[in-house]
Amino acid sequence: MNMKSFWSLLALVLLMAVTVSCSKSSANYEALVSRNIQCPEDTHLAYLPWGESGLEAVCLQKRGPSVVAEHGRIKIEGQYSGDKQVGEWRWFDESGTVVRTEQKDAR
Structure with missing residues (x-):
């Protein structure tokens, strides 16, 4: 394998890793949005990192x-x-x- 092929393969692997990571984040967000969380007055909905790759929806003030x-x-x-x-x-x-x-x- 020459250097040009190596760098092309490495770029493809990195692109796939980023795509999988983004789709996991997107899937977590979509799952939380589907719950239609309504926060009490004087608070707002925030999405915070949870665990290694999770997402938490929480009402904050x-x-x-x-x-x-x-x-x-x-x-x-x-x-x-x-x-x-x-x-x-x-x-x-x-x-x-x-x-x-x-x-x-x-x-």
């Missing part, structure tokens, strides 16, 4: 700090109380500079 990261950078910071945004919320650009702030009221 946001409390305390919230930090959102995307592409390895902090994008948003703020606080929750009773599932509502409260206090100062800050949005950051790619360099980490605050580009927007908002004062949130829990009413």
